Amino acid sequence: MRQTLFNLSGADAADARLEKDISEKNFFGFPIPPIIAAEEKLLNPQNRSVAYLSMEFGLAPSVYNPFSSASPTNNINRIKKHEIFSNLKDMDYYHSFEFEELLDLPIYSGGLGVLAGDALKSSADLNLSVAGVGILWNKGYFKQNFWFKYGQVPEEANWDPKTYPGLIPLDKYIKINLGNFEAKIKLWKYYVYSYDKRFVVPLVLMDSNLKENPKEVRSLTDQLYRSDNQLIKIAQRTLLGIGAVKALDCLGYKIDLYHLNEGHAALAYIELYKKYASKEEASKHIAYTCHTPVEAGHDRFHKNDLAKVLNKEDLQKILSTTAVEGDVINLTKLAMDTTSFINAVAQKHGEITRLQFPKFKERIKTITNGVHTFTWISDPIAKVLDKYRKTIGDWQKDPENLKQVAELQASQHFKYDLWKAHQENKKNLCKILKYWLLEESVFTLCWARRIASYKRPSLILHDLKKLIEIAKTIGPIQIILAGKAHPADNLSSTHIKEMLNKIDELTTYRDQIKVIFLENYDTYIAKLLVSSVDLWLNNPLPPFEASGTSGMKAILNGVPQLTTLDGWVVEAKDWGIGRIFGYTPPPGQIGNEQDQKLEEDSSALYKNLSDITALYYKTLYEKEYFYKSEWLQMMVNSIAAAGYFNTNRMISEYNKNAWGLTSSSSPANPN
Numbered sequence: 225m226r227q228t229l230f231n232l233s234g235a236d237a238a239d240a241r242l243e244k245d246i247s248e249k250n251f252f253g254f255p256i257p258p259i260i261a262a263e264e265k266l267l268n269p270q271n272r273s274v275a276y277l278s279m280e281f282g283l284a285p286s287v288y289n290p291f292s293s294a295s296p297t298n299n300i301n302r303i304k305k306h307e308i309f310s311n312l313k314d315m316d317y318y319h320s321f322e323f324e325e326l327l328d329l330p331i332y333s334g335g336l337g338v339l340a341g342d343a344l345k346s347s348a349d350l351n352l353s354v355a356g357v358g359i360l361w362n363k364g365y366f367k368q369n370f371w372f373k374y375g376q377v378p379e380e381a382n383w384d385p386k387t388y389p390g391l392i393p394l395d396k397y398i399k400i401n402l403g404n405f406e407a408k409i410k411l412w413k414y415y416v417y418s419y420d421k422r423f424v425v426p427l428v429l430m431d432s433n434l435k436e437n438p439k440e441v442r443s444l445t446d447q448l449y450r451s452d453n454q455l456i457k458i459a460q461r462t463l464l465g466i467g468a469v470k471a472l473d474c475l476g477y478k479i480d481l482y483h484l485n486e487g488h489a490a491l492a493y494i495e496l497y498k499k500y501a502s503k504e505e506a507s508k509h510i511a512y513t514c515h516t517p518v519e520a521g522h523d524r525f526h527k528n529d530l531a532k533v534l535n536k537e538d539l540q541k542i543l544s545t546t547a548v549e550g551d552v553i554n555l556t557k558l559a560m561d562t563t564s565f566i567n568a569v570a571q572k573h574g575e576i577t578r579l580q581f582p583k584f585k586e587r588i589k590t591i592t593n594g595v596h597t598f599t600w601i602s603d604p605i606a607k608v609l610d611k612y613r614k615t616i617g618d619w620q621k622d623p624e625n626l627k628q629v630a631e632l633q634a635s636q637h638f639k640y641d642l643w644k645a646h647q648e649n650k651k652n653l654c655k656i657l658k659y660w661l662l663e664e665s666v667f668t669l670c671w672a673r674r675i676a677s678y679k680r681p682s683l684i685l686h687d688l689k690k691l692i693e694i695a696k697t698i699g700p701i702q703i704i705l706a707g708k709a710h711p712a713d714n715l716s717s718t719h720i721k722e723m724l725n726k727i728d729e730l731t732t733y734r735d736q737i738k739v740i741f742l743e744n745y746d747t748y749i750a751k752l753l754v755s756s757v758d759l760w761l762n763n764p765l766p767p768f769e770a771s772g773t774s775g776m777k778a779i780l781n782g783v784p785q786l787t788t789l790d791g792w793v794v795e796a797k798d799w800g801i802g803r804i805f806g807y808t809p810p811p812g813q814i815g816n817e818q819d820q821k822l823e824e825d826s827s828a829l830y831k832n833l834s835d836i837t838a839l840y841y842k843t844l845y846e847k848e849y850f851y852k853s854e855w856l857q858m859m860v861n862s863i864a865a866a867g868y869f870n871t872n873r874m875i876s877e878y879n880k881n882a883w884g885l886t887s888s889s890s891p892a893n894p895n
């Protein structure tokens with residue numbers, strides 16, 4: 225059987241470490257039959273299969289379905305240290321908070337990758353014949369350091385793929401042409417199991433870090449989104465697009481549809497054109513999801529640069545599409561022009577995308593993003609939901625059943641249990657941050673996401689006087705912040721510097737306000753925060769947040785929102801999941817990212833914060849008010865809304881509208 229697996233998956237039988245972790249029954253502590261079944265389906269030409277191509281995948285094994293291994297993993301895959309910058313700085317010098325946890329597979333940077341990971345997990349939960357394809361980033365994204373008075377200092381991240389549990393090197397290689405050079409690419413595989421371990425989806429990862437390749441080629445798969453060089457960016461997109469098609473062929477997978485998660489993978493069209501012999505035929509086999517309404521988010525490359533990586537014939541294939549804008553090629557347009565299915569990631573994002581790309585407007589559909597329920601739900605909350613299964617139904621089998629939580633609005637028992645579960649999560653967070661004197665009875669809110677201008681990371685710190693006033697007159701506040709700025713994004717790095725300065729200014733007010741800024745935001749910290757703070761703050765400048773997903777993770781754990789009206793929130797606004805504030809652009813306008821509306825929107829933010837802080841403390845301290853409190857209602861509504869904003873629903877929509885795979889909940893019979 226083990227031999228079968230090696231044959232099916234192409235695992236490198238010469239790798240002695242695998243001998244210990246792969247047996248007839250076991251794959252790194254997980255059952256092996258689901259792997260055999262999934263591989264057989266992907267190899268079977270009679271079976272319809274989909275490939276999901278993405279530059280990044282955030283699988284979060286530190287918080288979900290971790291593999292075990294008989295061999296120890298390299299320490300650099302384990303120890304994680306998070307420095308803190310706070311307004312209790314005497315503490316910061318002595319303590320960082322440390323976890324001895326498995327480092328998350330560091331092949332993602334933020335929301336796009338987490339969505340791709342969640343998409344694969346839900347595909348496995350639904351037993352769909354899907355294979356993911358991405359890149360093995362040998363140096364991850366980057367390690368973040370804060371320097372007071374300076375901002376963010378990025379540092380190279382290191383990890384060891386060879387000893388990472390569940391990641392298997394294959395004895396399979398592909399070749400791709402980059403300029404005049406033929407690069408050799410090694411394939412790896414990682415299996416993404418369903419929540420109940422009955423099904424899997426394989427993720428194939430491509431790696432150019434081989435001795436046979438010259439230095440420049442080896443470093444192609446070093447760092448995700450390294451952006452100082454156009455040729456490297458083009459070569460990476462060539463690897464992702466063209467390489468993915470070759471990698472799937474190399475493994476013998478019979479793929480019917482290639483789903484491009486963002487335009488990074490658009491060059492797959494070149495290879496698929498060769499396979500299907502015409503643009504029309506190739507397009508039938510490609511689907512595409514667009515993830516950004518921000519101009520800089522659309523990849524554009526100069527023809528002359530493309531000509532240095534692609535050969536004449538290949539370049540010609542894309543020059544004859546409508547992706548050409550003068551001397552540059554727009555990969556978003558390339559993807560739109562060469563696919564049979566296009567979707568935006570929230571209703572509002574659909575409207576904006578149709579305005580930005582009027583030529584394709586009839587074809588741009590919308591499938592709203594979600595999060596993977598089982599990855600993001602905390603244990604205490606899951607236990608409460610299990611206790612009320614009679615009303616809620618089997619929410620594991622179908623997370624959409626969480627909508628039934630709305631029926632429990634009248635149940636004092638449920639509200640009591642929900643509150644207690646939340647307090648348990650919050651207590652855990654306070655324990656982890658004990659040196660910073662966090663208190664369980666103090667109102668705690670969090671802003672944690674990628675630091676990008678349109679997300680307005682420092683809005684809450686915009687007017688410190690007003691913030692201090694709220695904390696003094698209404699009640700103390702604990703604020704937790706986290707997020708990485710893209711290393712080449714100077715403006716975002718400036719935001720970090722500004723935030724550090726503002727936090728420092730609050731030093732003398734630390735009895736009323738504690739602000740904690742965590743370094744190295746990752747999926748482990750994300751799960752900790754979304755489940756244990758009282759309020760999730762989301763204040764992007766509309767309409768630039770395509771969807772946003774961290775708020776969905778928070779509502780799943782009963783954590784209400786204080787948010788602007790953008791992305792997914794537009795669809796959630798009538799669910800009663802928190803407070804909505806701030807500017808909204810007139811319909812039919814794309815918006816202006818330069819005009820940040822900081823004055824108006826921070827005022828609106830403080831007004832709402834003041835009300836909601838008062839509501840929180842009234843709920844906490846007035847016993848006779850507790851069960852009537854709008855706070856508890858918002859918590860209940862939040863979980864009910866999570867019945868919609870999950871990837872189980874999202875993937876079901878992808879499947880219904882674009883993929884056309886059969887989904888069966890019983891294990892596939894390999895014969």
Ligand SMILES: *Cc1c(COP(=O)(O)O)cnc(C)c1O
Pocket residue numbers: 333334335336338672673674745746747750751771772773774775777
């Ligand atoms: C969920 C998640 C994100 C995405 O958050 P947004 O709300 O979409 O900005 C980014 N980074 C990490 C680590 C996450 O877990």
